[in-house]
Amino acid sequence: MYSAAAAAASPPRRDFISVTLSPEEAVGAGGYNNSKAWRRRSWWRKWKQLSRLQRSIILFLFAFLAVCGVISYTSMGEPWKSLTNKSLDDQRTEPEIPGLKLANPAVLPAPQKADANLGEYPELSPQKPPKPPHVRRGPSNLQNKPPWRDVRLKTRHDTSKVVEEPVQADKEEKTEKSVISWRGAVIEPDQSTEPPSSKIKEPEKPSSVEVEDQKEPVPITERQVAVIEAFRHAWKGYKDFAWGHDELKPLSKSYSEWFGLGLTLIDALDTMWILGLKEEFEEARKWVANDLVFDKNVDVNLFESTIRILGGLLSTYHLSGDSLFLEKAKDIGNRLMPAFKTPSKIPYSDVNIGRGTAHPPRWTSDSTVAEVTSIQLEFRELSRLTGDEKFQKAVDEVMKHVHTLSGKNDGLVPMFINTNSGQFTHLGVYTLGARADSYYEYLLKQWIQGGKKENELLEDYMRAIEGVKKHLLQRSQPKKLTFVGELAHGHFSAKMDHLVCFLPGTLALGAHNGLTADHMKLAEALIETCYQMYAQVETGLSPEIVHFNLHAQKGHKDVEIKPADRHNLLRPETVESLFYMYRFTGDKKYQDWGWEILQNFNKYTRVPTGGYTSINNVQNPSNPEPRDKMESFFLGETLKYMFLLFSDDIDLINLDKYVFNTEAHPLPIWVPA
Numbered sequence: 001m002y003s004a005a006a007a008a009a010s011p012p013r014r015d016f017i018s019v020t021l022s023p024e025e026a027v028g029a030g031g032y033n034n035s036k037a038w039r040r041r042s043w044w045r046k047w048k049q050l051s052r053l054q055r056s057i058i059l060f061l062f063a064f065l066a067v068c069g070v071i072s073y074t075s076m077g078e079p080w081k082s083l084t085n086k087s088l089d090d091q092r093t094e095p096e097i098p099g100l101k102l103a104n105p106a107v108l109p110a111p112q113k114a115d116a117n118l119g120e121y122p123e124l125s126p127q128k129p130p131k132p133p134h135v136r137r138g139p140s141n142l143q144n145k146p147p148w149r150d151v152r153l154k155t156r157h158d159t160s161k162v163v164e165e166p167v168q169a170d171k172e173e174k175t176e177k178s179v180i181s182w183r184g185a186v187i188e189p190d191q192s193t194e195p196p197s198s199k200i201k202e203p204e205k206p207s208s209v210e211v212e213d214q215k216e217p218v219p220i221t222e223r224q225v226a227v228i229e230a231f232r233h234a235w236k237g238y239k240d241f242a243w244g245h246d247e248l249k250p251l252s253k254s255y256s257e258w259f260g261l262g263l264t265l266i267d268a269l270d271t272m273w274i275l276g277l278k279e280e281f282e283e284a285r286k287w288v289a290n291d292l293v294f295d296k297n298v299d300v301n302l303f304e305s306t307i308r309i310l311g312g313l314l315s316t317y318h319l320s321g322d323s324l325f326l327e328k329a330k331d332i333g334n335r336l337m338p339a340f341k342t343p344s345k346i347p348y349s350d351v352n353i354g355r356g357t358a359h360p361p362r363w364t365s366d367s368t369v370a371e372v373t374s375i376q377l378e379f380r381e382l383s384r385l386t387g388d389e390k391f392q393k394a395v396d397e398v399m400k401h402v403h404t405l406s407g408k409n410d411g412l413v414p415m416f417i418n419t420n421s422g423q424f425t426h427l428g429v430y431t432l433g434a435r436a437d438s439y440y441e442y443l444l445k446q447w448i449q450g451g452k453k454e455n456e457l458l459e460d461y462m463r464a465i466e467g468v469k470k471h472l473l474q475r476s477q478p479k480k481l482t483f484v485g486e487l488a489h490g491h492f493s494a495k496m497d498h499l500v501c502f503l504p505g506t507l508a509l510g511a512h513n514g515l516t517a518d519h520m521k522l523a524e525a526l527i528e529t530c531y532q533m534y535a536q537v538e539t540g541l542s543p544e545i546v547h548f549n550l551h552a553q554k555g556h557k558d559v560e561i562k563p564a565d566r567h568n569l570l571r572p573e574t575v576e577s578l579f580y581m582y583r584f585t586g587d588k589k590y591q592d593w594g595w596e597i598l599q600n601f602n603k604y605t606r607v608p609t610g611g612y613t614s615i616n617n618v619q620n621p622s623n624p625e626p627r628d629k630m631e632s633f634f635l636g637e638t639l640k641y642m643f644l645l646f647s648d649d650i651d652l653i654n655l656d657k658y659v660f661n662t663e664a665h666p667l668p669i670w671v672p673a
Contacts (some may be wrong), residue, residue, distance in 0.1 A: 218649035223595055227643040228275050230602065230612075231268075234635055235280055237610025238264055244291055250611030251628040259300045262292060267308050267636030269316040269325075270665055274653065275643055289324055294331050297354040302339045302347055303371035305332065307663040308632060310378045314385070315665035326385060333382045333391055340394040344422030345401065347372055347394075366416040366425055372398055374438035376446050377661045384670065399446070402439075403456050409487070410470055411463030413439060431486040432468065433497030433545075438662045440464050441506050445659050448513055451670050461510070465519065468503075476548035476558040481532055482525035483548050494548040498571050501530035501542075502662075505577035508584050512655065520584075527581050530574040531593045533559060540600035541568045541618045561619060569614045570605060570630065572637035572664065579645040583655060594645045601638075637664035 047055070220228075234248075242248040242255030246263040249256055265284050272281040310332050317325035332353070339347040339358040348358040349367045360367065376395040383392035407414055407424035414424040415435040432440060443461035447454055472484045474494060484500050486493045507523035533542040536559045545565035549556055575594055582590040604624045605612045612634060616625035641664060644653060658666035 218647070218652070221646050221648070223591070223598075223646035224643055226598065227639055227646065228277070230598065230606075230642075231271065231275060231277070231635065231639050232280075233606065234611050234630065234639070235268070235272075235277075237607065237612075237630070238635075239283075240610055244287060247632055248611045248630040249628045250607035250609065250613050250630055251626055253609065256629065259305060260296065260298055261294070261300070261305070261309060262287065263308055264630070264632040264635060266292075266312045267632040267663065269312055270319055271635055271640040271643075273316065273319045274640060285322070285324065288328060292328060294328075294335055294353050297352065299350045299352050300336075301371075302336055302349055302351055302358075303368075303375060305351075305353075306336065306375040306378050307661055307665075308636065310336070310382065311661040311663050311665035311667070312636065314378060314381055314667060315661075317385075318666070318668055329382060330386055333379065337390065337394065342419045344419055345394070345397050346417055346419045346422050347375075347398070348419055360419055364416075365420055366418050368435040369402070369413050369415055369417050369424075370434075370436050370438045372417060373402060374442045374662050376442055377449055377659065377667055380446070380449065381667050399457070403460060408467075410467035411460060411465070412467040412471065412487075413464075428489040429487070430467075430471065431497075432472065432484050432500045432503060433486065433495075434499055437497075437499050437502060441502055441662055444506055444510050444513075445661075448509070449659050449667065449669055452513070462515070465507070469522075474548070474550065476529075477550060477552040478556075479532070479558050481529040481548065481558050482522070483529050484526070485548070494550055495545060496529075496533075496548065497545050498530075498533065498542050499573055501526075501533070501573035501577055503577070504530060505580035508577070508580045509655065512584050523577075523581065527574075527577050527590070530577060534574065534593075534597055534600070537561070537618050539568075539604050539615075539618045539621050539624055540596060541604060541615070541624075542571075542574065543568060543618050544571075566618050567614065567616045567627065568605070568618050570601065570612060570634040570638055572633060572641055575638055575641040575645060576660075576664065579641045580655075582645055583650065591646060594642060598642055633663065640664050 050058075237250045237253075238248045241250070241253040242264065244262050244265065245255035246258045246260065247256045248264060265287060269281065269284055269288075272284065310329055313325045313329035313332070317323070317329065335353040335356070336351050338356050339349075339351045341358065342348060346367060348360050349371060350361065351358045376399060379391040379395040383389055401422060402413070402417070405413075405417075405422075405424055407427050409430055412430040413436060414427050415429060415431065416425045417423065418425050430436070440461065443457050443464065447457040447461065450457075452458075468484060471487050471492075473482065474485055474492070475482055476494070483494070483496050484503065486495050504523040504527035507519040507526070511517060511520035511523065530542075533546055534540055536557045537543065543561045543566045545562070547560045547562065548558055549560060575597060578590045578594045581587070582594075601612060604621070605615055605626070607613055607626075611630050613626040614629050614631065616627055618624065653660075653666050657669055659669055660666050
């Protein structure tokens, strides 16, 4: 049964005959003759013998290779074009803007002599060779080219020299920009930059072009050497007793933890780079590479971790060109993003960077205005570097929202904002001290960072300064010191935090960038007041808060200090403003004032075994009551600004190329891609 059915179903058998022809017979018969026509028929026959799937795969591969070729051509076209047109570009110059000096693009200047730029600062003179050995800024074999510079660094005799190819726009391509006017300030937007694009581009990679002509660094001064010694002493204490931890407790030779992320080390990275401390920097870098881990079940403060950790990593990446720091910055940046998942988009104050959750403080659903509006420089720069818009989008939404809010008083903002409603709370209280200070600072600095195109930021800044003049500015007795007080429900208080001493430097920076000259006059008056907050105190160190006398009283100074306010935390704000004032005016008195402050830090806060300590009583020279804590910002800010203050090299963190975040970490001013 089975065999019969199988036989019936089997197909009929076919026989085949194989015939082999000799080459001569094949040719004679019109067969293969190696002609193009024959080869085309042969290839076509083979193609038709392939299955449909095989033909599809081959066609897909050819299409893929074609697309890759187009992409490669477009990506290489512009660099090739820029190289071929280099000689023409070098001959182009920027148009001059009458009556207004604007910031230069964020690229380093062409090689010049050390005193070439002093014409802009008549009171500055070239530095004389100091008595101590020549110490060059920047570790010699670590100073790689930052990715945003079109330049390659090279070293010679332990000296780092930085140069670049000048980037200039063609005059014919310039178009006339509209002029912004605000109560006497006339600002023409910088013609060397473009408005921030909504599409963020990937940063260019370092160029391999080497330039032979390089600028010799300016030798450091004896006072800068003293700052280096102070830093090394502080670093010794940290390394010996608190390595890898957040903060040093120099008296007990131990440490304290806040986030458990090595805050002092990260805060000090770019300071070591600027001071030229090669060995210390390399050692700290190894810790970052091997031991800095953000995957921890720990709550961190969004503001503090942004300005110290994210800002410190981004700054160090730009100064060193080391991608390790950018990768770490991406990691912490992503882990901080859950803070923005609120009903109002106003971020929560705290984030668990391991769990990816965020929450407000236990006692309130409010965030402080300064904290939510002083993270923008860092997140915007992270977007620019990574090409990921989410970082900038999140912080820009905060600024746009605050811009539209009611509850302001002539540009002055309250101290708190609710994360649920997005509205200001605790209305009627206005200060430039804690909880509001850096809001005003970041209005100006974002405008500068973005190329002076974001007019809402400038408008809010100018309006706020007018509000300060109208509501918060007073003069003390007997020396008639100009100071910034506070306003609470219509009542003026002659109270001024040391934190407010950021303002003279910010005003001077605005004036340098084309704002009204009245801002510089106010800056000069306020920096005198901030200095007197040191000079009129027994230890020569400022307390955390002072109260000014509004009426002359026999035997009373301008400054009064309450027992609860007489501590000093090694804060940087006055030294910061001294740096800006000296950089923009060249007046040596600002260096002298800073030198006095450094000497008093050494006299009353230095711990013999290593480190410096904050103190409880600035009014008692015999017993300043040390608190046994060295804040991370002493290395990250105070000593950095000291070093820059004592330098006559305006290219040492050039303020036309960098903008400092509120933790003294320099970030580049943007230029067109």
